[in-house]
Amino acid sequence: MTTLAPIGRLRGRTATRRADVVFRGSTRVFGGAVIATLGVVAAVLVVSSAPAWTRFGVDLITQTTWDPVRDVYGALPFIVGTLYAAAIALLIATPIGVLTAIFLSEFAPRRVAIPLTFTIELLAAIPSVVIGLWGIFVLSPFLRDTVDSWLIATLGWLPFFRGPSFGVGLGAAGVILAIMILPTIVSISREVLSSVPNSQREAMFGLGATRWEVAVKAVLPYARSGVVGAAILGLGRALGETMAVTMVIGNGQDIPVSIFDQAQTIASKIAVTFNEASGGFQTQSLVAIGLILLVMTLLLNVAARLLVSRAQRGPIR
């Protein structure tokens, strides 16, 4: 009896171990599938764009003429447009988003913070097309008649703010993108700020800090890597966002300088052109700029993550 009992107990474990194996196997399969998907997408992009790369080489990136009639393709205006629009979006959305997150996590009472957080996250659920329509009919005319004319009047001497403004253009696209990435930045920043240990707040309060000083000098520095991470995720979305941008960016073909210029992002260019693309190298060139967008997103993510890890001091994640 005394020897049987442990053996019985040992046998009983086999069932759970089998479950363990199944579980481990399936997690590996699904985990691998994610990476495989990225690999397949990249491979397809490389293969289908190969003819364009052999024909044009770096001209695809450095040239400014995109002309299906002459079958010559250079995507520099769209690359610049993509970065420009994303930069405007980030410049607008990061301060607003981080301040909102500070308000939600440090100042708002729970009964305000919870519904407000929910509402902001709902903003992310609005379909891109709907935001685009709103951009065309409400935002663009509004910007043209108010903010834009003021900017031209006061900062018009800078090339970035040279008029005239037609409403639609890079600036409108940037504002639309800012609205679209705001929920991401707010909800992730809020989460990161809320997870800062209370001992950090108490340490600052104990020195005679006001609530604002606690938020800015203790909580925000502690959470800064997470806040930067939130901005990066926002940036990722801003680079790739297509529909709403296509609707308000104005489809210009030149390298944009002023924020009032009509421009094109890589994503919007592909969306606008792909259906009618035929003959020559046009389709392959469109796939090629898709690949450029993918690489740009990856590089920016890696660069930002490096930046975050270098900015880190002390035991913060």
Added chain:
Amino acid sequence: MATEIRPGADLPAVPTRPTIAPTSGRVPAAAPDPAPAARTTKIEARDLNLYYGSFRAVRDVTMDIPANKITAIIGPSGCGKSTFLRAFNRMHELAQGARMEGRILLDGVDIYDRSVDAVDLRRLVGMVFQRPNPFPTMSIYENVSAGLRLGGGHKPTNLDAIVEDCLTRAALWDEVKDHLGDPGTSLSGGQQQRLCIARALAVDPEVILMDEPASALDPIATLRIEELMLELRGSYTIVIVTHNMQQASRVSDQTAFFSMGEDRAGYLVEMGQTATIFTNPREQLTEDYISGRFG
């Protein structure tokens, strides 16, 4: 009072914010100070009740904390010691649903009076916490001077001297003077706690609250903190909450023993000279606790 010159208080002049000292004019007129020079009681708690929502954590505590002495508060877990301590710098009110009844007087001034700003109060009543909590993104130097860089703008010109002085008082200067630029979190646990003490000293408090300051430290680091407390005694009024009865008996002048009632509210069982409490307590409950029969 803020203007009193304390023995050993040789800090370089720090431009302080308006304090709640009776001379500052921010204090209710009806705050007569009977004999300022001879005042031996720093803090008076009167019929103090502290709540978290409907839960009463501390019940009817009346206590006098002597000036420039070390007062230890001992008692079993959950008896409201820390909550009580946090009422002294109005940290209690930061918790969700926290509220209080009764009065706390600092140098005869009601610190919960509407004319008293909790932010100013906390510069007079500093705090050291259970776990060392240096700011991880700040260097050692920045940690010590963090409190001095609050309040917008005018930071003292002699910041270097203040940082050195505070680190010296916290018995940390010799260990860190060659790498003040390193992050505060690069230090050992015991050093971090002394850094936190230096940080509290930098804003020139009169009272220092210590909430189990050595409970996360090893015995040697604990001993250093205790030595440090004895050095600070005389210059500062120190109130320490501790689980460790030996610690209370080693460092404190006065000991207050808290226990928990049936309603789980903490109350003061007795308070007296530390030697008396540990050798000849008045109450049977205290006797049982210090002899290890419960708690």
